[in-house]
Amino acid sequence: MTRHAAPKESRRGPVAAGAAALVVLALASIVLYLGNRGPGVTESELVARGGEVTQTPETTAASPTSSQAPPTTTTTTTTAAPSRAPASTRPAVAPRAAPAADRTQAAVARGWGAPVLGDEFDGTAVSRDRWALYDGAGHNGLGVRSPGQASVANGVLRLTGDDQGTTAGMSFWPGQQYGRWEVRMRVPYGHPDYHPVLALWPISNDWPGDGEVDFAEMAAGDAGAQFNYLAGASNTWTKGYTPVDITQWHNYAVEWTPQGMRGFIDGREVFVDDDVSHLPPGPMYQTIQLDWIPAASDRPTETVMDVDWVRIYAL
Known part of the structure; x- marks a missing residue:
């Protein structure tokens, strides 16, 4: 030493x-x-540190190799609301699309793949390239269907019916024979004489001969949704009813195959008709309608129907 x-x-x-x-x-x-x-x-x-010093060389950490596992990290991610509009311009209940992996979508729950057509309503007006807006007499000639009653804001399509029976309707082009359609919709408030409808209508416009498929229909204020299926050849209806809070967002879907017709709400099957004699004979197109059917009163109160998105899938 x-x-x-x-x-x-x-x-x-x-x-x-x-x-x-x-x-x-x-x-x-x-x-x-x-x-x-x-x-x-x-x-x-x-x-x-009271003299207990940890040396921290100023070096750049190398990427872990196959023999060197990276440290375990817990990360909390906050997903921001869609940047469609400033928060101050949103309605009281902010519109929100279902997450892409949300199994309350029939497309996700049943593996339909990616949509081939549709509309996310991300613009500032209804796309005339995709939709034909009704302009004329209302359901059964009652009231008026006016393009001005359909608007797009904050990523949501809104159809509004006023106290005079002036309302809106629209159809998606082109149509097709067989396929799957899914629509996210709510009816936050309204009068029972207004009927929101999501339907498939024959391109031929031959009714009742070529059938009708209402995969979501209700009166504003109802406690559930109907599936109404018209077999045109026999002019007979097959119907189903599902309790649901229509004031909240729900995903309504229909699957039309050569084997039959099926309906879904939030990914759950709620309607089945496998009688092939009931199938529509030709192509159909998607419609969105807020129909005025006066029964309770000649002077309804304002009613709105909101649609977050429409998605169409091939078989």
Whole structure:
């Protein structure tokens, strides 16, 4: 072992010399320690940690290799609301589309794949390239269907019926024979003489001969939704009813195959008709209608029907 001689001025006797030696050794250790602690530690860190210093070299960490597993990290991600419009312009209940992996969509729950047609209503007006807006007499010649009663804002289509029976309807082109249709809709408020309808209507416009498929129909304020299926050849109806809060967003869907007709609400099958003699004989197109059918009153109150998106899938 190498001994270090004490400085000359420190030789004041055995006790003093020993104490001085200890002081010198301590100072030397500190100097060595400070000289080797690395650029990542500051003097303030030394004080803050009470002398327990962790060296942090300023190097860039390499990507983990196959033999070096990355550290486990828990990350909380907050999904922002769609940037369709400033929050101040949104309605009281902000429209929100179902997440892409949400199994309350029949398309997700049943593996329909990607839509081949549809509308997310991300613009500022109804697309005339996709939709034909009704302009004329209302249902059974009652009231008026006016293009001005259909609007798009905040990523949502809104059909509005007023207190005079003036309302809206529209159809999606082109049509097709067989396929799957799914629509996200709510009816937040309204009068029972207004009937929101999501339907497939024959391109031939031959009714009742070529059938009708109302895969969601209700009166505003109803406690559920109907599936109304008209077999045109026999002019007979097959119907189903499902309790649901129509004021909230729900996903309504229909699957039309050569084997039959099926209906879904929020991914759950609610209607089946496998009688192939009931099938429509030709192509049909999607319609969205807010029909005025006066029964309770000649003067309805304002009624709205909101649609978040329409998606059409091939078989």
